[in-house]
Amino acid sequence: TAIPERERALIARRERLLGPAYRLFYANPVHVVRGEGVWLYDPDGNAYLDVYNNVACVGHCHPRVVAALSRQAAVLNTHTRYITDGILDYAERLLATFPAGLAPGAGHAMFTCTGSEANDLAYRIACAHTGGTGFVVTRLAYHGVTSVLAGMSPSLGPQQPLLPNVRTVPAPDLYRAGGADVGESFAAQVRAAVADLAAQGIRPAALLVDTIFSSDGVLSDPPGFLRPAVAAIREAGGLFIADEVQPGFGRTGEGMWGFARHGLVPDIVTMGKPMGNGHPVAGLVARSDLLRGFGERTRYFNTFGGNPVSCAVGMAVLDVIEEEGLIGNARVVGEMMRAGLRELAARHALIGDVRGAGLFVGMELVTDRATRAPATAATARLVNALRARRVLISAAGPHANILKIRPPLVFGREHATLFLTAMDEALGEVAAG
Numbered sequence: 001t002a003i004p005e006r007e008r009a010l011i012a013r014r015e016r017l018l019g020p021a022y023r024l025f026y027a028n029p030v031h032v033v034r035g036e037g038v039w040l041y042d043p044d045g046n047a048y049l050d051v052y053n054n055v056a057c058v059g060h061c062h063p064r065v066v067a068a069l070s071r072q073a074a075v076l077n078t079h080t081r082y083i084t085d086g087i088l089d090y091a092e093r094l095l096a097t098f099p100a101g102l103a104p105g106a107g108h109a110m111f112t113c114t115g116s117e118a119n120d121l122a123y124r125i126a127c128a129h130t131g132g133t134g135f136v137v138t139r140l141a142y143h144g145v146t147s148v149l150a151g152m153s154p155s156l157g158p159q160q161p162l163l164p165n166v167r168t169v170p171a172p173d174l175y176r177a178g179g180a181d182v183g184e185s186f187a188a189q190v191r192a193a194v195a196d197l198a199a200q201g202i203r204p205a206a207l208l209v210d211t212i213f214s215s216d217g218v219l220s221d222p223p224g225f226l227r228p229a230v231a232a233i234r235e236a237g238g239l240f241i242a243d244e245v246q247p248g249f250g251r252t253g254e255g256m257w258g259f260a261r262h263g264l265v266p267d268i269v270t271m272g273k274p275m276g277n278g279h280p281v282a283g284l285v286a287r288s289d290l291l292r293g294f295g296e297r298t299r300y301f302n303t304f305g306g307n308p309v310s311c312a313v314g315m316a317v318l319d320v321i322e323e324e325g326l327i328g329n330a331r332v333v334g335e336m337m338r339a340g341l342r343e344l345a346a347r348h349a350l351i352g353d354v355r356g357a358g359l360f361v362g363m364e365l366v367t368d369r370a371t372r373a374p375a376t377a378a379t380a381r382l383v384n385a386l387r388a389r390r391v392l393i394s395a396a397g398p399h400a401n402i403l404k405i406r407p408p409l410v411f412g413r414e415h416a417t418l419f420l421t422a423m424d425e426a427l428g429e430v431a432a433g
């Protein structure tokens with residue numbers, strides 16, 4: 001599809017002003033000027049169904065969140081070296097969403113502006129507490145933009161070298177496990193990574209994983225598979241850091257946090273993206289005893305992290321998730337999406353696997369169901385065919401053949417129906433070549 005003249009000019013302007021490191025989605029990039037609920041709008045007023053944005057969790061520009069933001073911005077916005085009420089009310093409310101081991105009294109909350117900063121802080125806390133520096137991450141993980149985290153984010157590609165204190169392990173992939181116990185094999189990989197670190201004289205600080213393995217290809221099953229690996233890292237003296245930037249805040253449809261599906265309580269939980277529905281608020285929750293050494297050794301100040309406006313926004317997001325029943329919606333509509341996609345699999349041979357939890361759905365495309373050979377080129381065509389139908393989605397995984405389907409949590413049954421119809425047509429178009 002030819003890129004319209006107006007957008008071609010804007011793309012040239014981006015390149016001139018922003019330089020070469022920025023990337024756009026789609027062969028025909030989408031130009032958006034407005035958002036509302038599950039919809040994005042282009043300058044001509046065309047509506048695009050957003051099936052991809054896990055940041056706008058309560059829906060684009062939710063009026064309640066916008067009102068909370070503007071109300072607080074008109075009253076006070078400052079940093080955490082004054083006593084302010086909002087950060088305390090929010091910390092209390094946030095901590096109350098955690099299991100007993102991290103809830104108020106047992107855990108502390110610390111605030112940042114991005115998920116990267118949250119992971120970076122978790123890195124420092126884990127090193128300070130354990131005295132180790134070794135980290136284990138999955139083979140296609142993404143954890144953030146700082147120098148340390150880019151060095152722990154193999155999904156950035158081979159040009160971005162990993163840090164010498166980092167080891168990668170293959171993510172637990174039930175679809176390709178050939179019947180093996182993915183939990184046990186993942187734990188064995190973690191133990192081998194710890195042994196490899198030890199051979200270099202490096203003690204482990206933590207196992208850091210996204211509990212839905214988003215960039216590794218949406219690996220959700222079977223629930224509980226993380227437990228043996230977490231036991232293994234703890235036995236070796238390391239911590240378990242759950243990166244909840246992707247699955248957190250109700251997306252998995254079974255409570256607020258993705259780790260809960262695994263029947264685990266992490267030592268540190270990092271969070272971001274949906275936390276402010278688009279406003280940059282992020283942070284971590286850690287067991288209180290882990291912060292003792294860190295807090296004695298150093299002070300923590302983050303100019304914008306935990307400011308009253310961010311806390312008001314975070315609070316409004318929690319209110320909407322609760323009052324609109326969005327966790328239940330994620331469960332029910334997510335189940336409907338998976339059932340609908342499995343029905344499409346009866347007619348479309350490209351679909352190899354449908355998985356996920358709540359409104360985090362993964363669909364793996366293969367050229368051959370027997371060999372499970374990844375349909376990388378067809379997936380790219382499918383993503384663009386959906387975009388041509390004004391349905392926004394993208395792909396992940398080692399072969400970019402796994403659709404990441406994660407709409408705002410206000411995605412209703414009627415939106416799921418629109419999505420499944422567009423998917424049916426787009427799959428037909430791709431199969432026809």
Ligand code: PMP
Pocket residue numbers: 113114115116117119142143144145210214243245246272273282
């Ligand atoms: N962890 C995970 C799992 C992520 O997906 C991301 C962002 N894609 C981050 C951390 C970093 O968050 P941010 O972009 O807010 O720094």
